[in-house]
Structure formats: C-alpha cells, structure tokens
Amino acid sequence: MEWKMLKLLTLWSLHILCLILLHMKKANAEVPAIIVFGDSSVDAGNNNYIPTVARSNFQPYGRDFYGGQATGRFCNGRIPTDFISEDFGIKKYVPAYLDPKYNISDFATGVSFASAATGYDNATSDVLSVIPLWRQLEYYKDYQKNLSAYLGETKAKDTISKSIHLMSLGTNDFLENYYTMPGRASQYTPQQYQIFLASIAENFIRKLYDLGARKISLGGLPPMGCLPLERTTNIMGQNGCVSNYNNIALEFNDRLKNLTTKLNQELPGMRLAFSNPYYIMLLIIKKPDLYGFESASVACCATGMFEMGYACSRGRMFSCTDASKYVFWDSFHPTEKTNSIVAKYVMDNVLAQFLE
Ligand SMILES: *[C@@H]1O[C@H](CO)[C@@H](O)[C@H](O)[C@H]1NC(C)=O
Ligand SMILES: *[C@@H]1O[C@H](CO)[C@@H](O)[C@H](O)[C@H]1NC(C)=O
Numbered sequence: 001m002e003w004k005m006l007k008l009l010t011l012w013s014l015h016i017l018c019l020i021l022l023h024m025k026k027a028n029a030e031v032p033a034i035i036v037f038g039d040s041s042v043d044a045g046n047n048n049y050i051p052t053v054a055r056s057n058f059q060p061y062g063r064d065f066y067g068g069q070a071t072g073r074f075c076n077g078r079i080p081t082d083f084i085s086e087d088f089g090i091k092k093y094v095p096a097y098l099d100p101k102y103n104i105s106d107f108a109t110g111v112s113f114a115s116a117a118t119g120y121d122n123a124t125s126d127v128l129s130v131i132p133l134w135r136q137l138e139y140y141k142d143y144q145k146n147l148s149a150y151l152g153e154t155k156a157k158d159t160i161s162k163s164i165h166l167m168s169l170g171t172n173d174f175l176e177n178y179y180t181m182p183g184r185a186s187q188y189t190p191q192q193y194q195i196f197l198a199s200i201a202e203n204f205i206r207k208l209y210d211l212g213a214r215k216i217s218l219g220g221l222p223p224m225g226c227l228p229l230e231r232t233t234n235i236m237g238q239n240g241c242v243s244n245y246n247n248i249a250l251e252f253n254d255r256l257k258n259l260t261t262k263l264n265q266e267l268p269g270m271r272l273a274f275s276n277p278y279y280i281m282l283l284i285i286k287k288p289d290l291y292g293f294e295s296a297s298v299a300c301c302a303t304g305m306f307e308m309g310y311a312c313s314r315g316r317m318f319s320c321t322d323a324s325k326y327v328f329w330d331s332f333h334p335t336e337k338t339n340s341i342v343a344k345y346v347m348d349n350v351l352a353q354f355l356e
C-alpha cells in the first residue's frame, strides 16, 4: 500500500515537473509581436498618409481582403507578414503605424513601418517621396516609448526582445533607382552599389540590436528579373525573365547571407535569420501549375503587363476575375495566394527557429 502511494506520488510529481517544463518552453518561445520594416512587399498602408503617388488604397486592390477593403497593401488580399503574424498565433494582419484607426493597444502585438517604393538608399525613397528607412527607425523609437508607457518599461523591453523584427526591401534600390534614375549608376558599379546597400542594412540591424531587438529576419531579394513589368520590357529576350536582374538578386542575397553570419558571430544574444524568397518564387514562376496557377508571366490587374498603383485602377475593367490563378497581382507584386505560399515556406524553413 505504502509503496503504491509512493509510486503515485512520484508519477504525480513527474507530471507536475513536465507541466512546468512545457510551460517554461512555451513562455520562452512566445512571440508577442511582429514588427515590420521595408517596402511595398510589406507596407500595410502607411503610404495612404503621406503625399506620394505610390499608393494602392483603391479598387481593385484589396478586393479579396477582409470586407473587400483597399487598405494600401499592394495586393488583392493579404501580404506575407499578415500570414506570418497569423502563423505565430498573433493576429490575422499587421496594421500600418500611420493608420489613425489603430493605437498602441493594437500595435503592441504587431506594427508595420514599411513604405511602398522605399529602399535601403535614401535616394530610392526620394524618387517617389516615400518614407526612408532611417525614418522608419525614428518611428520605431517613438513606438518603443509608447509601448513603455502602455506596458511598463520592463514588460515593454521583454516584448521587444521576444518579438520578430522583419526587414523586407532592396528591390526598389535596383529597379526603381539604380537601373532607372541617372544618379547612382554614374557613381557606383552594380557591385559597389551592393556593398553600399549592404552597409546600410548592417547599420540598421546594429541599431535595432542596440534598441533591444534580438530576433530579426533579414529578407532577401526575389528573382526580380521575372516581375511582369521587367518581362514586358524585355522585348529582345522574348519577354522572358531578365537574367541580369536575377543575377544581381542572387549576388546581393549572398552578401546579405554573409552579413547574417558575421553579425550573429559578433553580437551576443543576437538571432538574425536570412529569409530567402528567391528559390521558392523562382519555382512558382517556372512551374506555376505545381501550385495551381495558370499564369506567371502577366499579372491579374488591368492588362497585366505594366500597370500598378493608379494605372491598375484605371484599367481595372480588364482585370482577371480569379486572382488565385495568377502568380502576380499587378506588374510588380504577387497575389495573395503567392504571398501565402512564400510566407509558409519562410515560416517553415527560417522563422520556426524563433519558436525554440
Ligand atoms: C485604443 O482604441 C480603442 C478603441 O478603438 C480604445 O478602446 C482604447 O482605449 C484605445 N487604447 C489606448 C491605449 O489609447
Ligand atoms: C505615442 O505617444 C505620443 C506622445 O504621447 C502620441 O502623440 C501618439 O499619438 C502616440 N502614438 C500611439 C500610436 O499611441
């Protein structure tokens, strides 16, 4: 009898111990918020509140979003960071910092400082007068102050260190700026320009670290030579992908990957992850039928060849009826379905480590 009691007691305490360990693991793995910096790939509508033509807060944008709302996301529905937020069990979409509908109680679980048409380079954000990366960091500092006032300093610091900070930008530095505007191309070779951009990325990550961020995802470039806009203008190449742009993306991604290794070695407690969308995007574009897509070379909105933003709205009577059959929504941005595939890929292969 006594022996049986002892056995029960032992089992009982083991059970309690397991529960405590499980709880500790879970508490440790908690991701309280998704904090986003970048360009139109992750802008949730900040550009609606600044004077720029780089906008998408009108139909047909958002026609598959909740309530069919055009929020300023460059998509028919949700963008990758929305899916990532949902996958971490937080919320179904990440709100834009400048949107007056939201306040610090919403932003405490996720916020986007991103601005369509921006880049690492100040000269890129100047092209369409959008929010430069350095100003996104200033907004982030203000946000931290508000978060401290809202949660208390200790809880706010803890939230910041456990939250995932996502950076997604760089395409515009090449396509909107370097290969389109006269300035940078006369100052730098493509390789020198990459080194310049990577140094800005490094600086930015160091500043995030100094501000208490520990879990950071540095996003790589997609195969940007395959964006419908670039294919449309690639007349000599029979509207195939522009291989020069894809090679630049591969080279730049290699630099960012090396930067990731270096900063992880140098900064104690830092968990920087390189999120590379290149190969999954290329696979979707080369074998669209694997994913149930019917078209990867032209986009859904308008003629699908060159429209985005206001041009997409003007030509919308030509838009496709089912965006989920298209890899691209407008000539520069993926559809919600593509975003969900890429987000899942990045989640499973890269971001899942932040749960450990
Ligand atoms: C945020 O807004 C909601 C209503 O949308 C309001 O109930 C809440 O008090 C606000 N919170 C703060 C901290 O201002
Ligand atoms: C942050 O605090 C400042 C100063 O108190 C205030 O003006 C601003 O509205 C706050 N922002 C948010 C998002 O709560």
Ligand SMILES: *[C@@H]1O[C@H](CO)[C@@H](O)[C@H](O)[C@H]1NC(C)=O
Pocket (backbone or CB within 6 Å): 122, 134, 200
């Ligand atoms: C970008 O502009 C900001 C604000 O003027 C400045 O502090 C920063 O040094 C500039 N960045 C580069 C790389 O020149």
Ligand SMILES: *[C@@H]1O[C@H](CO)[C@@H](O)[C@H](O)[C@H]1NC(C)=O
Pocket (backbone or CB within 6 Å): 251, 254, 255, 258
């Ligand atoms: C990245 O690091 C690898 C290995 O050290 C090196 O071979 C490669 O040249 C580096 N890439 C760039 C773009 O600097």
